[in-house]
Amino acid sequence: MLKRGSTIGILGGGQLGRMMATSAAQLGYRCIGYAPEGDNVSGAVSEDFVTADWDDETALAAFAGRCDAVTWEFENVPVATARAIQQAKIFPAPLALETAQDRLNEKRFVEGLGGRPAAYAKVDTSQDLEAAVDRLGAPGILKTRRDGYDGKGQWRIGSAREAAGLRMPEAACIYEAFVEFEAEFSVILVRSRDGEIRFWDSPRNVHAGGILASSHYPAGERIAAQVTEARELARKVADALKYVGVLTLEFFATRDGPIFNEMAPRVHNSGHWTIEGAATSQFENHIRAVAGLPLGDTRTTAAAVEMRNILGADIDSAHAKLGDARVHLHDYGKAEASEGRKMGHMTLVTLDTRG
Numbered sequence: 001m002l003k004r005g006s007t008i009g010i011l012g013g014g015q016l017g018r019m020m021a022t023s024a025a026q027l028g029y030r031c032i033g034y035a036p037e038g039d040n041v042s043g044a045v046s047e048d049f050v051t052a053d054w055d056d057e058t059a060l061a062a063f064a065g066r067c068d069a070v071t072w073e074f075e076n077v078p079v080a081t082a083r084a085i086q087q088a089k090i091f092p093a094p095l096a097l098e099t100a101q102d103r104l105n106e107k108r109f110v111e112g113l114g115g116r117p118a119a120y121a122k123v124d125t126s127q128d129l130e131a132a133v134d135r136l137g138a139p140g141i142l143k144t145r146r147d148g149y150d151g152k153g154q155w156r157i158g159s160a161r162e163a164a165g166l167r168m169p170e171a172a173c174i175y176e177a178f179v180e181f182e183a184e185f186s187v188i189l190v191r192s193r194d195g196e197i198r199f200w201d202s203p204r205n206v207h208a209g210g211i212l213a214s215s216h217y218p219a220g221e222r223i224a225a226q227v228t229e230a231r232e233l234a235r236k237v238a239d240a241l242k243y244v245g246v247l248t249l250e251f252f253a254t255r256d257g258p259i260f261n262e263m264a265p266r267v268h269n270s271g272h273w274t275i276e277g278a279a280t281s282q283f284e285n286h287i288r289a290v291a292g293l294p295l296g297d298t299r300t301t302a303a304a305v306e307m308r309n310i311l312g313a314d315i316d317s318a319h320a321k322l323g324d325a326r327v328h329l330h331d332y333g334k335a336e337a338s339e340g341r342k343m344g345h346m347t348l349v350t351l352d353t354r355g
Contacts, residue, residue, distance in 0.1 A: 002068050002291040004028040009067035011081065013040025013049065015332040015342065016267050016283075017073035019275070021045045023283040029291065034063045041333045042073070054081045064089065071245060071290045075100050075265055076147060091193070091244040091290045096265035099241065103145045103174050106263060113236040115260045118252075119177040126168050132175040133163040139178040144171045154210060179259050181252035185223045186215075186270040187234040190285040190295055191243045197235055198285070198298045200278055202227045203307070205250070205270050211340060215270045215307045217277065217300060223253050230258040237263065246271070246286040269309070269342075274298075276328045276347045277305035304350040315343035326350060 002008070008024050010017045013035035021031040022045050030047040033040060036054060043049035048066075052059035060081065064070060070090045072082065075097060082094035099109050107117040121132035123142065133140065138160060144153035157163050157175075184205045191197045203215035204223055218224070234249045241247075248268035252259040271282040280288075280296025288295055310318050315337055321327050326348040334343050 001293060002029065005030065006068040006291070007032060007047070007066060008287065008290060009034060009063060009070040009085075010042065010046070010073055011035070011070065011077045012073035013038065013042045014073060015041060015334075015344075017042035018045055018332060019272075019283045019330075020071070020073060020267065020286060023281065024287045026284065027287055027291070027293070029287065032063065032066055034060070039335050044333055054078045057084065060084050069290050071286070072097070073266060092247075092265060093242060093244070096241045096243055096247075100263050100265045101146055103143055103262070104172075107174075107260075109240075110233070110237065110260050110263070113233060113240060115233045115237075116257075117176075117260045118179045121175045123173040123175045126164075126166075129157075129163050129166065129168065129173075129175060130160065133157065133160050136175065136177040138163070141176045141178070142166070143174050143176065144169060145174050146171065152210075179252045179254060181254045181259065182222050183220060183253040184261070185219055185227070185230075185251055185253055186268065187227070187230045187249045187251065188246065188268060188271045188274075188282060189231075189234055189238060189248075190246050190282070190289055190298070191238045192289050192295050193244050193292050195239070196295060197238060198295050199231055199234075200271060200274055200282065200298045201300045202230070203270055203273060203305075209340070211311070211342075212269050212309060214309065215273055217273065217302075217305045226251070226253050226258040233258075233260065241265075245289045246282045269345075270307070272330070272345050273305045273307040273347050275330070276349050277302045302349045303352050306348040308346050308348070309342055310344040310346060312339045312341055312343065313337050318344060318346065321346060324348070 007030045010033050024031045033042045033046045033049040050063045064085050070085050079098045123129045139158045142155045185202045188200045203217045204219035206214045246267045248264040250261040267282045274281040328347045331344040
């Protein structure tokens with residue numbers, strides 16, 4: 001258990017690190033961020049921030065030496081960077097990054113635990129893609145195996161003709177068959193250092209243009225009926241990775257049960273509602289797990305909760321929404337409000353069933 005006043009290092013400088021650092025300060029810890037040069041908004045709420053490349057061994061060693069524990073805030077932190085940190089000090093273990101960063105390995109890993117991903121095929125060449133479409137059918141989605149988020153690094157393919165005309169990206173890929181689903185949802189859990197696992201209620205997620213637009217609780221009967229099975233898989237994943245902290249698995253709710261989509265070894269956009277809508281937020285519980293503290297209660301404390309992402313220039317008018325008594329606004333403090341960029345979010349909380 002980390003003593004009061006200890007220092008937690010956070011690899012990455014985005015909004016997830018910002019919200020983790022805020023929770024850490026509430027619990028009496030200091031945070032130091034580390035990331036390459038950029039709009040590192042977590043620096044504004046951190047004790048200090050180190051701006052250096054991921055492969056800067058000297059800077060990374062100096063950073064780690066100042067920290068009593070280290071975690072990360074996004075899944076594209078290089079595995080080599082995470083492994084350069086003393087393994088007894090970094091949570092979760094870098095194996096989680098290594099598993100999640102390659103979509104092909106991730107699906108094979110989940111299949112090995114009994115999970116059901118969408119039908120998929122490894123694609124390295126145009127010929128591989130044509131063969132995959134011929135075998136799995138279309139429509140489908142071609143994705144790069146590494147990197148990519150919020151719809152980046154993905155191409156929807158509607159037919160074999162489209163596949164034949166597509167210029168292949170210069171990266172290893174995977175082709176996924178289209179899944180007929182009724183809704184999308186996520187399972188968010190926290191696992192402590194001693195293996196205790198707690199789940200938050202699962203929200204229904206709505207995407208637009210590959211970006212999460214909103215998350216809703218209650219999620220509806222279809223999702224509620226599939227949460228138990230999805231949680232069983234999430235528990236197996238967390239235990240297999242000896243995971244410490246918050247872990248998220250995304251699913252499609254189908255007529256045949258939950259289909260695994262992808263995992264995120266970190267706090268997650270679809271869990272932002274827990275700040276106002278749960279007894280303990282995902283950010284506080286992640287810090288509790290990393291620090292070796294007892295986990296907090298994850299029960300939902302509202303009758304209904306909705307999280308809405310604020311993208312691009314919409315942040316300029318977001319404060320006007322505060323006239324609605326249900327609204328809680330989170331502005332990430334980002335400098336450039338480019339199109340599609342997550343600038344903040346708002347959570348609408350209904351405390352009882354009367355309004």
